[in-house]
Amino acid sequence: MNGTLLDHRVEGPASAPPLLLGPSLGTSYALWDAVAPELAVTHRTVRWNLPGHGGADPGLIGPGATVGDLADLVLALADALGVERFAYAGVSLGGAVGLHLAVHHPHRVSSLAVLCSSARFGGAERWRERAATVRREGLAELAANADARWFTPGFTVPRLVRDHRDADPGAYAACCDALAAFDLRERLAEISVPTLAVAGRDDPATPPAHLREIADAVPGASLVEIPGASHLAPAQCPEAVLTALRAHFGGHAGRGTAVRREVLGDAHVARAQAGQTPFTARFQDFISRYAWGEIWTDPTLSRRERSMVTLTALVARGHHDELALHVRAARRNGLTPEEIGAVLLQTAVYCGVPAANAAFAVAQRVLAEEDASEGG
Incomplete structure (x- = not known):
């Protein structure tokens, strides 16, 4: 030295x-x-x-x-x-x-x-x-x-x-x-x-x-x-x-937090941050930095296309809570209810009818709640 x-x-x-x-x-x-x-x-x-x-x-x-x-x-x-x-x-x-x-x-x-x-x-x-x-x-x-x-x-x-x-x-x-x-x-x-x-x-x-x-x-x-x-x-x-x-x-974490808010909404991100503890802090940083700061910001696919891919993956794995979250995100990213329905219909072919059936139930509930909220 x-x-x-x-x-x-x-x-x-x-x-x-x-x-x-x-x-x-x-x-x-x-x-x-x-x-x-x-x-x-x-x-x-x-x-x-x-x-x-x-x-x-x-x-x-x-x-x-x-x-x-x-x-x-x-x-x-x-x-x-x-x-x-x-x-x-x-x-x-x-x-x-x-x-x-x-x-x-x-x-x-x-x-x-x-x-x-x-x-x-x-x-x-x-x-x-x-x-x-x-x-x-x-x-x-x-x-x-x-x-x-x-x-x-x-x-x-x-x-x-x-x-x-x-x-x-x-x-x-x-x-x-x-x-x-x-x-x-x-x-x-x-x-x-x-x-x-x-x-x-x-x-x-x-x-x-x-x-x-x-x-x-x-x-x-x-x-x-x-x-x-x-x-x-x-x-x-x-x-x-x-x-x-x-x-x-x-860097990725700062940019990722902004994208996460745009896609999932301020209320969801605020709840996630409010619930953060020293035990979960590193995971929350990982989500913001990697999923939202690197993957969702990649310009190769549009946010509409990413929503379609995400919906399909969540149906295939049966992650229904996340599916409800991303049905809302898909609407925020510009997908119509008809387009969401078309994505779920295609999952019936490649993921199975029971999986699609459960997904339709989740999506129908979320879309109905959004309609009621807009009407109120």
């Missing part, structure tokens, strides 16, 4: 849009282990380590460092990789770097996500005291209490705790100096790039109010709160973080 550059890891296609991922104080780019590989499907992700973290060279930072110094190192890394403009997501101190870049180098940032971070990390004195303690005593005691600061009770990521313990004390203390001097509250309104603030609802270090302050001050910014997440949300709730970042940074 070039000793003048931040330690980093690149994943994803070289031709994909670049996305830089910043870490929090005390962690390494392993913080993104459960998220970055998925983001790398549609982006060229670049994870970077703070100096002295994750085995990286501590010599790139020294006493009195600022967040601006770290931002300059990120820009030097981007330059070395041939990246002129990039999307950026960062956690805590990594999020502060993103805010600094968006204020001072807006031409370099295309879109920004700030996770479990703040425009000001409390009083400067406590960070100066922590820096002095670490320079004097090392990181063993802080690392021993990392779980309480980073996660909800009973949850841990041993790799991240180990990275905290093994970080270079001088580089860690210099990062504390940077946090002590950081305050961008008065300049948030200058940020002009699309911005997402992500809060862990159970985060004691940067509680949701800190992210709400950012979202309220940055024009057009949005806020997502993740239930059950503390300070290191990408490690504790990766599915929810992944869903939020995919929707913000675009």
